[in-house]
Amino acid sequence: MTVPSVPTRGRTLDYAAPVYDLLEPLCLLNRQDEFDRTVLQALDPQPGDKILDLGCGTGVQCRKISQFLDPGQGGCITGIDAAGRMIAAARAKRATPHCRFEAMAAEDLHFPDAAFDAVISSLFYHHVPLDLKRRSLEEAFRVLKPGGRLIVADMHTPTTFIGALVSHLSRWLFLQPQIAENIRGVLPELMSESGFLPPRIVARYFGYIAVFSTTRPL
Ligand SMILES: C[S@@+](CC[C@H](N)C(=O)[O-])C[C@H]1O[C@@H](n2cnc3c(N)ncnc32)[C@H](O)[C@@H]1O
Incomplete structure (x- = not known):
C-alpha cells in the first residue's frame, strides 16, 4: 500500500527503498549482523519497554529488537x-502487532511527552542538517521518560586513515554537507545541549561510525 512521505529537509531515501535491504549489508562490509548486535547490546531491551527507532528505513533493526519485547507486558x-x-x-x-511503522519526521514527532523507555537511531543523523539534528535530539529527549535511554549509531570523527578516507569521500561523492557536521564531531555536543547526560562511546565501526549511549536524567 502507498504511504505518503513526510516533508523534511532531511535526505530521505524513498528512491532506495526497493533495494535498501541489499545495499545496507554491502555498506556495512557484510558486518550488518554484528553491527545490529552491538546496537542491541547497548540498548539492552527489557520485555516491557516501549522503544522508538528514528529513521528506521525498512525496519530491520526494529524487527530484531521486537523479538526481545513482550507485548503482554506492554x-x-x-x-x-x-x-x-x-x-x-x-x-x-x-510489521507485527508489537512492531509498528509510521511515516513521520524525526524533528516533529507526533507522540506525547515521556511516551518511551528508549530511543534508538542508526545511520540517520548524517542525513539531516545541523538544525534538524538538534531538533530531533530535543524531540527524542521530550518523548523519553526520565531515566530513558538514547542509543545513536552514526558517522563521527574518524579514528583511522581508512575511516577518514571513507567519510570524506562519501561527503563529497554524495554531496552531503550533513556528513561534514558528523565528521566535525557535533553529535555528542548536541546530545548534551538537548539535556542528555554526557554520552559515552560504547563501540566503533570501520574507523568512522560510533555508537553513543546516554540517558535522559531522572
Ligand atoms: C541510512 S538510512 C538508515 C536506515 C536504518 N536506520 C538502518 O540502520 O538501516 C537513513 C534513513 O533516514 C531517513 N530520514 C532522512 N531524513 C529523515 C527525517 N527528517 N526524519 C525521519 N527519517 C528521515 C531516510 O529516509 C532513511 O530511511
Missing part, C-alpha cells in the same frame, strides 16, 4: 521514517 517498538516508501516496505516485510 513491550513494543515503533519505527518512524520520513520516506513513505521505506515505511511501506517496513510494514510489508516486518
Whole structure:
C-alpha cells in the first residue's frame, strides 16, 4: 500500500527503498549482523519497554529488537521514517502487532511527552542538517521518560586513515554537507545541549561510525 512521505529537509531515501535491504549489508562490509548486535547490546531491551527507532528505513533493526519485547507486558517498538516508501516496505516485510511503522519526521514527532523507555537511531543523523539534528535530539529527549535511554549509531570523527578516507569521500561523492557536521564531531555536543547526560562511546565501526549511549536524567 502507498504511504505518503513526510516533508523534511532531511535526505530521505524513498528512491532506495526497493533495494535498501541489499545495499545496507554491502555498506556495512557484510558486518550488518554484528553491527545490529552491538546496537542491541547497548540498548539492552527489557520485555516491557516501549522503544522508538528514528529513521528506521525498512525496519530491520526494529524487527530484531521486537523479538526481545513482550507485548503482554506492554513491550513494543515503533519505527518512524520520513520516506513513505521505506515505511511501506517496513510494514510489508516486518510489521507485527508489537512492531509498528509510521511515516513521520524525526524533528516533529507526533507522540506525547515521556511516551518511551528508549530511543534508538542508526545511520540517520548524517542525513539531516545541523538544525534538524538538534531538533530531533530535543524531540527524542521530550518523548523519553526520565531515566530513558538514547542509543545513536552514526558517522563521527574518524579514528583511522581508512575511516577518514571513507567519510570524506562519501561527503563529497554524495554531496552531503550533513556528513561534514558528523565528521566535525557535533553529535555528542548536541546530545548534551538537548539535556542528555554526557554520552559515552560504547563501540566503533570501520574507523568512522560510533555508537553513543546516554540517558535522559531522572
Ligand atoms: C541510512 S538510512 C538508515 C536506515 C536504518 N536506520 C538502518 O540502520 O538501516 C537513513 C534513513 O533516514 C531517513 N530520514 C532522512 N531524513 C529523515 C527525517 N527528517 N526524519 C525521519 N527519517 C528521515 C531516510 O529516509 C532513511 O530511511
